[in-house]
Amino acid sequence: MEQAYRTVFLIALLLGILLLIQLDRVTADGRLIEIIADSDNQFKVPGQKKAVITLKAGEPVLLRITARRGGEWRKDGTVHSFTIIGLEDEGWDLLLKEGTQEFSLKAPSEPGEYKAQCTVKCGIGHNEMRMKVIVTP
Numbered sequence: 001m002e003q004a005y006r007t008v009f010l011i012a013l014l015l016g017i018l019l020l021i022q023l024d025r026v027t028a029d030g031r032l033i034e035i036i037a038d039s040d041n042q043f044k045v046p047g048q049k050k051a052v053i054t055l056k057a058g059e060p061v062l063l064r065i066t067a068r069r070g071g072e073w074r075k076d077g078t079v080h081s082f083t084i085i086g087l088e089d090e091g092w093d094l095l096l097k098e099g100t101q102e103f104s105l106k107a108p109s110e111p112g113e114y115k116a117q118c119t120v121k122c123g124i125g126h127n128e129m130r131m132k133v134i135v136t137p
């Protein structure tokens with residue numbers, strides 16, 4: 001019986017430590033935002049019908065982007081990009097390879113409505129591959 005308690009205690013302790021590590025990650029890297037750059041050449045946000053992300057001006061965010069190859073891709077293996085034209089120098093020009101990648105970024109400092117788009121020729125639908133990024137004050 002005592003061993004069972006000990007086991008439960010150890011599991012609870014382990015879960016607690018894992019939770020703390022996760023929390024720490026969120027504060028260190030910013031709020032986690034998930035996006036899919038899909039094989040049908042559309043951006044998607046899990047749980048949303050229309051892909052939109054809302055950020056607070058200047059806040060640190062961790063973008064976790066899963067990319068899937070469309071009909072075309074670059075020779076170097078880049079399958080899509082997530083680019084805000086004009087903010088490339090601030091890091092908003094993410095080249096995406098197949099799979100899931102994470103990027104630490106700072107939300108744009110000017111509130112407003114931005115458009116993120118794919119700048120990698122990815123096949124049918126490429127010209128419409130974009131999504132809204134709303135930046136609130």
Ligand SMILES: [Cu+2]
Pocket residue numbers: 041080081118119120121122123126127129
């Ligand atoms: Cu594209």
